[in-house]
Amino acid sequence: MSALPPKLSTTISRYLESRRGDIVRATETLIRVASENPPGNQYRECAAAIRAVLDDVGLRPDVVAAGADDGAPCIMASIGSSSPTFYLHGHYDVVPAQDREQFELRLLNDRLFGRGSADMKGGLAAVLFAMVALRDSGVTLRGRVQLVIVPDEETAGGRGTSALVRRGLIDRNAVGMITAEPTSGVVWNASRGAISLRTAVRGRPVHVGLQFAGRNAFEGLLEIADELTAMKRKVERHVTAYAIRPAAARNSILMIGGELSGGTNFNVVPGRASFTIDRRLNPEEDFEVAQRALLDLFERARRRGIAVDVETIQTGRASSTSHSSALSTALGRSVRDVTKRAPRFEMCPGMLETRYYAALGIRALAYGPGLLRVAHGPKEFVAVRRLVECARVYALTAARMLR
Numbered sequence: 001m002s003a004l005p006p007k008l009s010t011t012i013s014r015y016l017e018s019r020r021g022d023i024v025r026a027t028e029t030l031i032r033v034a035s036e037n038p039p040g041n042q043y044r045e046c047a048a049a050i051r052a053v054l055d056d057v058g059l060r061p062d063v064v065a066a067g068a069d070d071g072a073p074c075i076m077a078s079i080g081s082s083s084p085t086f087y088l089h090g091h092y093d094v095v096p097a098q099d100r101e102q103f104e105l106r107l108l109n110d111r112l113f114g115r116g117s118a119d120m121k122g123g124l125a126a127v128l129f130a131m132v133a134l135r136d137s138g139v140t141l142r143g144r145v146q147l148v149i150v151p152d153e154e155t156a157g158g159r160g161t162s163a164l165v166r167r168g169l170i171d172r173n174a175v176g177m178i179t180a181e182p183t184s185g186v187v188w189n190a191s192r193g194a195i196s197l198r199t200a201v202r203g204r205p206v207h208v209g210l211q212f213a214g215r216n217a218f219e220g221l222l223e224i225a226d227e228l229t230a231m232k233r234k235v236e237r238h239v240t241a242y243a244i245r246p247a248a249a250r251n252s253i254l255m256i257g258g259e260l261s262g263g264t265n266f267n268v269v270p271g272r273a274s275f276t277i278d279r280r281l282n283p284e285e286d287f288e289v290a291q292r293a294l295l296d297l298f299e300r301a302r303r304r305g306i307a308v309d310v311e312t313i314q315t316g317r318a319s320s321t322s323h324s325s326a327l328s329t330a331l332g333r334s335v336r337d338v339t340k341r342a343p344r345f346e347m348c349p350g351m352l353e354t355r356y357y358a359a360l361g362i363r364a365l366a367y368g369p370g371l372l373r374v375a376h377g378p379k380e381f382v383a384v385r386r387l388v389e390c391a392r393v394y395a396l397t398a399a400r401m402l403r
Contacts, residue, residue: 004399005139009337012133012395016388019132023125023387024112026053028105030092030121031114037093037154040072046092047073050124050149057132059147066163072151074164079135080144086401087146087170087177087362088127088394089353090120091153091160098378111381118370122382123180123390124149126369130394137395143175143402153353156314161356170360175401176327177357178394182370182382186344187331189365190242191352193281193318195291198259198274199224199298202307205264205271214269218262220306221273227297228256228277235290240282242320242347249349253280276313283318283347291315316351319358327363327401334396335367338389343367367393 016023030053035046047063054061059077066074075092094116097103102115112122131145148170150160157163164170181188201224203217231254238252255278262273281290298310321328323345335343349372354364369386 004396004403008137008139008399009392009396011137013392015133015136016129016391016395019129020384020388023129023391024107024384026125026128027112027117027122027382027387029053030124031105031116032103034097034103034115035093035151036096037152038096040093040151043072043093043151047075050075050092053128057128059128059131064164064169066159066167066169072159074151074160075149077131077147078144079131080141080402082144083171083173084143084402085146085171085174086143086398087148087174087357088130088398089148089177089179090124090127091150091353092121092124093151093154094119094121095154095376102378102380107384110384112384113379113381115380117382118182118380119375120180120182120368120370122370122387123182123368126387126391127180127394130391130398133391133395134398139399141399141402145398145402146171156316157353157356161353165356165360170357172360172362174357174362176330177354177362177364178331178397179353179364179366180368180390180394181348181352181366182372182375183348183366183368184371184373186346187328187335187365187367188348188352189323189328189345190283190320190347191318191354191366192253192283192348192350193285193287193355194314194316194351195279195281195294196313196315197277197294198311198313199277200272200274200309200311202309203269203271203273206269208267208269211269217270217273220301220308221262221275223306224298224301224308225256225275227301228254231293231297232256235279238282238285240284240347242283243345244347244349252282252285253278280350281318283320285318287317316355317359319352319355319364321354321358321363321365325363327365330400331365331367331393331397334393334400337396338392
């Protein structure tokens with residue numbers, strides 16, 4: 001990683017300031033498409049909007065149906081030569097809105113409000129214009145910058161990044177990856193793994209007066225929940241060595257009952273009772289050991305006569321990239337150049353698509369313009385100033401990695 005030309009940062013900064021209005025318009029264009037996931041609404045429409053923005057700035061989009069059908073397209077574009085590759089990554093699906101007005105944009109005091117503004121359509125605009133700035137700045141890249149925009153991130157990436165990896169469309173020899181998640185100004189260099197399950201206990205429904213002839217699914221659920229609660233107490237003693245604030249966030253997670261359902265009426269023995277389990281693993285934990293512990297718990301319940309079915313909602317392994325790696329150094333220098341402050345490196349409290357790249361041996365980090373505290377909320381917004389700043393950071397980091 002050689003030093004950048006002294007004037008490159010200034011050139012990129014001035015260029016992106018001149019395109020501020022275009023960055024805002026691109027963000028607005030993408031937010032207006034209600035690409036909610038679940039269930040995966042308007043994926044084709046959002047992909048078409050992304051292609052239109054790419055066409056407008058002179059980047060040739062490559063649309064890839066990475067999944068089993070073309071209803072969830074991935075979009076890729078690149079600048080530079082064939083190798084090595086540096087990835088800028090993002091997703092175009094958003095969590096469902098609290099109301100439809102979230103797809104009607106408002107710009108107020110430099111804040112752009114709307115569903116997906118922070119997570120992460122603002123980030124998509126920033127990575128896209130970072131590539132345009134690099135292309136138009138005259139810098140010589142020894143490799144290529146590859147843009148990857150995917151669906152399904154909010155539901156574990158089955159038709160997005162996971163499918164791209166399965167098809168061999170991610171270069172294992174890449175020098176790094178940055179995704180534009182809403183990191184609130186820090187760099188996420190690690191993320192938790194996840195084992196998310198839905199359990200359903202089967203009973204036999206009968207009138208309450210004949211409950212002796214039925215089988216109460218809820219009572220079976222409670223028995224399983226008691227054992228899970230004991231497991232929770234042990235699991236949540238695990239503390240990560242990675243930086244994350246506040247201190248309580250360092251503990252591993254086993255959440256019981258994010259979703260609950262069951263029964264049909266107050267006077268009928270419940271024939272079904274269901275709840276979810278969300279196990280979030282710190283990077284130091286063993287995924288296979290944690291998964292086996294959960295599955296063994298359900299197997300013991302079956303041996304006791306409880307009829308329980310288990311559905312896997314999502315799984316994902318924890319991942320990490322050293323804060324002293326070449327990628328971390330390049331990103332840290334770029335953030336400092338742009339913001340005049342060295343960034344903190346922390347673990348993401350959730351799961352990131354960096355895990356797919358890390359599994360291939362590619363160093364991967366998250367850094368984006370949004371705030372985590374407003375992402376997914378009813379008043380989601382992104383600061384326009386941060387869109388421009390992050391575009392500068394991405395461009396400078398890519399240039400550093402490909403010099």
